[in-house]
Amino acid sequence: MLPTGRRGPSQTAQSASPMLASILPTRPVAxxxxxxxxxxxxxxxxxxxxxxxxxxxxxxxxxRAVPIVTVVNVLVGAILAFVGxxxxxxxxxxxxxxxxxxxxVAREMAAIITAVVMAGRTxxxxxxxxxxxxxxxxxxxxxxxxxxxxxxxxxPRVIALLFMMPLLYVYGCVTGLLGGMIVxxxxxxxxxxxxxxxxxxxxDWSHLTLGFSKxxxxxxxxxxxxxxxxxxxxxxxxxxxxxxxxxxxxxxVGIIVLDAIFAVCANALGI
Amino acid sequence: MALLRVDGLEMxxxxxxxxxxxxxxxxxxxxxxxxxxxxxxKSTLLKHMVGLLRPAxxxxxxxxxxxxxxxxxxxxxxxxxxxxxxxxxALWSSMTLLENVCLPLEQHTTMDEAQREAxxxxxLEWVDLAQFAEFFPSDLSGGMKKRAGLARAIATEPPLxxxxxxxxxxxxxxxxxxxxxxxxxxxRTGAAVVLVSHELPSLFAIADDGIFLDADSKQPIxxxxxxALLDASSHPTVRAFLTREEPPGAVGASPTQAxxxxxxxxxxxTPVTDDDTASx
Numbered sequence: 128m129l130p131t132g133r134r135g136p137s138q139t140a141q142s143a144s145p146m147l148a149s150i151l152p153t154r155p156v157a158x159x160x161x162x163x164x165x166x167x168x169x170x171x172x173x174x175x176x177x178x179x180x181x182x183x184x185x186x187x188x189x190x191r192a193v194p195i196v197t198v199v200n201v202l203v204g205a206i207l208a209f210v211g212x213x214x215x216x217x218x219x220x221x222x223x224x225x226x227x228x229x230x231x232v233a234r235e236m237a238a239i240i241t242a243v244v245m246a247g248r249t250x251x252x253x254x255x256x257x258x259x260x261x262x263x264x265x266x267x268x269x270x271x272x273x274x275x276x277x278x279x280x281x282x283p284r285v286i287a288l289l290f291m292m293p294l295l296y297v298y299g300c301v302t303g304l305l306g307g308m309i310v311x312x313x314x315x316x317x318x319x320x321x322x323x324x325x326x327x328x329x330x331d332w333s334h335l336t337l338g339f340s341k342x343x344x345x346x347x348x349x350x351x352x353x354x355x356x357x358x359x360x361x362x363x364x365x366x367x368x369x370x371x372x373x374x375x376x377x378x379x380v381g382i383i384v385l386d387a388i389f390a391v392c393a394n395a396l397g398i
Numbered sequence: 399m400a401l402l403r404v405d406g407l408e409m410x411x412x413x414x415x416x417x418x419x420x421x422x423x424x425x426x427x428x429x430x431x432x433x434x435x436x437x438x439x440k441s442t443l444l445k446h447m448v449g450l451l452r453p454a455x456x457x458x459x460x461x462x463x464x465x466x467x468x469x470x471x472x473x474x475x476x477x478x479x480x481x482x483x484x485x486x487x488a489l490w491s492s493m494t495l496l497e498n499v500c501l502p503l504e505q506h507t508t509m510d511e512a513q514r515e516a517x518x519x520x521x522l523e524w525v526d527l528a529q530f531a532e533f534f535p536s537d538l539s540g541g542m543k544k545r546a547g548l549a550r551a552i553a554t555e556p557p558l559x560x561x562x563x564x565x566x567x568x569x570x571x572x573x574x575x576x577x578x579x580x581x582x583x584x585x586r587t588g589a590a591v592v593l594v595s596h597e598l599p600s601l602f603a604i605a606d607d608g609i610f611l612d613a614d615s616k617q618p619i620x621x622x623x624x625x626a627l628l629d630a631s632s633h634p635t636v637r638a639f640l641t642r643e644e645p646p647g648a649v650g651a652s653p654t655q656a657x658x659x660x661x662x663x664x665x666x667x668t669p670v671t672d673d674d675t676a677s678x
Binding site: 180183256259260263264265267268269270271272273274 | 445448449450473474477478480482484485486488489490491492501502505506
């Protein structure tokens, strides 16, 4: 069964006091708890989803996302290099464009931009797919069979994003640096070897660890948000559209909010 | 002991009452029809029986075991005792027909993969879809989807089947074919069928027993086979449903000769308003 709420307001009212229900978003919290429990069960080896489905959604949020992740990250790296070069050249510090691009891409941009792209691409696809399954009674058919929708549908999608986002982040870093390198070579005549040398000097493991951690969290966020809005969608065509929109908007806002929290924490920890 | 016993069931969506006082029993090998007008709660009743919706009051018992009072493990065992065909067939769109039929077998039997596939192909053969085993649901027509849904529902040979408007949207020949499949299924496996349907020819042809839900009074108003209700029921709503004639005095009922007004004279007597003259 799904966590409280999908069966109509009566069950939600029974599950918490009216006062508590008005303060706490009980349904998202119950959903998150259910995913955590299902994840823990899966770690112990008792997963209920099909490995074939996990493979399908993993392919969807990894290999098939590579072209758009490449384009966006190369361009973001190039834009950073353009903006940085214009200012740094005034002080005769053009070579430091590599530092600027390297740190900005590794700490912030690769993780955020890749996450935003994945929210708009894969998150939207997951939300639309689950909402359509809900509208077509496919989720009900699973539950009648005794297969829980969270175990069978949500978990493979969250797992796929959880593990593919960090890989895409690493790839995003490489392509972002490439974009910066192209602009540095074209505008400032900095050789690729000098650019890479400067980048290696500027980057430190803390930058990469921070970006890597962010991508892991962003992956979980996109998967959870997309599946939540998909599973709790209204059972009609408009509901599919609303679920998709809500999933994308909530994911993007959530990514920015989480990034701000990461920034504050990193500052407090001196990273 | 009845295979399925529904006792004093009350269905609500929040504060809105859908039906109350729903009680009936289904014996093994019976085809039981849930009848009633659109929106009276037939499909909702079915969802309460298969564990998708929790009743506000009353009980649903399989072989004497109350489904909603049972723990998760017992509910899981009870679920293995029934199959369901949804109104839209509800085939899993990311799976082929073969995978759709194999999944219930994987969930409720101890068959290995080869046995599951052999059984799934056998069931698909029975509903004339063997050559479409590797197709996805999106590649099938409505009637084929319904038959595939039936194949999935009967794959484990459950003693009880729930069918939600199996003939809806089908042409008369496909509809007759589904009726024949249900009768054949009962003959072969002795399964009981609980059927929600509006299709009078199907109801008269196959249903042994039934209940009639009324949307106005929000409770059952008749109990018996469609044929018996047609012969004996004096309730105007039941008679109107089964004879396809609107009850006397109902909004939209056919007017008597004296009440009929020629359309032309009716239009002529309609006053012209400012809005009418302003419209282009």
